Amino acid sequence: MPRNRQIWLVSRPQGEANVDNFRLVESETPPLAEGQVLVRHHYLSLDPYMRGRMNEGKSYAEPQPLNQVMIGGTVGQVVESRHPRYVPGDWVVGMGGWQEYSVVDGNAAGLLRKVDVSRIPPSHYLGAVGMPGVTAWYGLVKIIEPRAGQTITVSAAAGAVGSAVGVLAKQRGCRVVGIAGGPDKCAYVRDELGFDDCIDYRQYPDLRALASALKAACPNGIDGHFENVGGTVLDAVMLRANAFSRVALCGMIAGYDGQPLPMLNPALILISRMRIEGFIVSEHMEVWPQALAELSELVGSGRFRPRETVAHGIESAPEAFLGLLKGRNFGKQLVKLVD
Numbered sequence: 570m571p572r573n574r575q576i577w578l579v580s581r582p583q584g585e586a587n588v589d590n591f592r593l594v595e596s597e598t599p600p601l602a603e604g605q606v607l608v609r610h611h612y613l614s615l616d617p618y619m620r621g622r623m624n625e626g627k628s629y630a631e632p633q634p635l636n637q638v639m640i641g642g643t644v645g646q647v648v649e650s651r652h653p654r655y656v657p658g659d660w661v662v663g664m665g666g667w668q669e670y671s672v673v674d675g676n677a678a679g680l681l682r683k684v685d686v687s688r689i690p691p692s693h694y695l696g697a698v699g700m701p702g703v704t705a706w707y708g709l710v711k712i713i714e715p716r717a718g719q720t721i722t723v724s725a726a727a728g729a730v731g732s733a734v735g736v737l738a739k740q741r742g743c744r745v746v747g748i749a750g751g752p753d754k755c756a757y758v759r760d761e762l763g764f765d766d767c768i769d770y771r772q773y774p775d776l777r778a779l780a781s782a783l784k785a786a787c788p789n790g791i792d793g794h795f796e797n798v799g800g801t802v803l804d805a806v807m808l809r810a811n812a813f814s815r816v817a818l819c820g821m822i823a824g825y826d827g828q829p830l831p832m833l834n835p836a837l838i839l840i841s842r843m844r845i846e847g848f849i850v851s852e853h854m855e856v857w858p859q860a861l862a863e864l865s866e867l868v869g870s871g872r873f874r875p876r877e878t879v880a881h882g883i884e885s886a887p888e889a890f891l892g893l894l895k896g897r898n899f900g901k902q903l904v905k906l907v908d
């Protein structure tokens with residue numbers, strides 16, 4: 570059996586997460602028992618939710634235990650199988666964690682999903698045609714419920730979730746305005762993803778300036794907003810939100826290191842009769858097949874070309890993850906484990 574390299578969480582962050590919270594550990598891979606499958610991970614997904622798992626305390630999910638492999642989505646190939654449904658060479662998506670190999674119980678429901686890599690590159694099953702894509706689909710379709718002609722805004726628009734929100738909203742005939750950090754991300758959002766406009770929030774450091782930029786980009790107001798960041802961005806959107814607008818509260822990454830994110834004017838929820846709804850994509854497994862079918866078609870046909878930032882080698886995972894939390898990624902953040 571191959572030697573395995575893993576990244577463990579060894580301490581909990583006090584404020585900002587840092588590389589010392591993680592440790593690289595080498596271990597033997599145990600021999601397979603009946604029903605088990607050995608998967609070699611080609612890509613590891615890095616996602617903002619992992620920052621929440623590093624903390625102890627109340628959340629929607631259990632904290633990541635210390636001195637164990639960090640949780641994470643993976644796509645890879647079966648290299649050895651003692652399960653009749655899997656043969657070496659099969660491409661599978663799972664939650665293999667921050668490590669090069671995993672031994673998986675092939676009988677456990679939902680742990681492994683075979684994927685077809687003939688039309689869609691394997692890495693996209695961790696992004697646009699995976700959890701982030703379904704997240705975009707759920708928040709947009711089930712919470713925002715967009716109609717043709719309406720104006721939809723989305724923050725972290727160049728990211729894994731945000732890019733899919735915009736593409737899906739354009740499919741539905743909406744005017745789509747992204748909010749992203751920096752001219753390169755905004756150019757990608759407009760020119761490659763096909764959003765109608767994109768606001769570089771770094772050019773508008775205060776609420777008034779950002780709200781004015783939104784007013785210019787959304788002359789008919791905002792009917793639906795997909796929130797990934799929180800703070801000033803949400804405050805500015807609320808100032809421009811139309812009556813009966815909907816906000817899908819997907820993430821608040823600006824506060825993941827413990828920064829408080831007060832809402833400046835909650836009375837606007839009442840004044841505009843807004844609906845603001847938080848959601849966790851893993852609690853809506855019923856929509857995954859429908860969402861993945863639409864996303865596969867968009868990516869497979871080339872109408873949606875998701876962007877990726879790829880770090881190399883398992884040892885690069887902690888730095889790449891910390892970079893994601895600071896917005897250094899451009900599109901889906903991955904770690905490539907096989908060259």
Ligand SMILES: NC(=O)c1ccc[n+]([C@@H]2O[C@H](COP(=O)([O-])OP(=O)(O)OC[C@H]3O[C@@H](n4cnc5c(N)ncnc54)[C@H](OP(=O)(O)O)[C@@H]3O)[C@@H](O)[C@H]2O)c1
Pocket residue numbers: 616617618700701704725726727728729730731748749750751754797798818819820821822823824848849850851893894895896897898899900901902
């Ligand atoms: N509710 C759910 O079930 C669910 C599922 C998946 C993801 N999410 C959430 O969806 C959001 C997007 O996730 P993703 O995987 O697509 O990540 P991502 O957007 O690819 O990466 C995160 C991006 O957040 C942006 N950002 C804005 N303000 C930031 C700040 N103050 N600090 C750090 N980054 C900031 C950065 O882009 P800019 O440079 O453009 O600012 C950064 O690139 C996250 O909030 C995540 O927690 C929720």
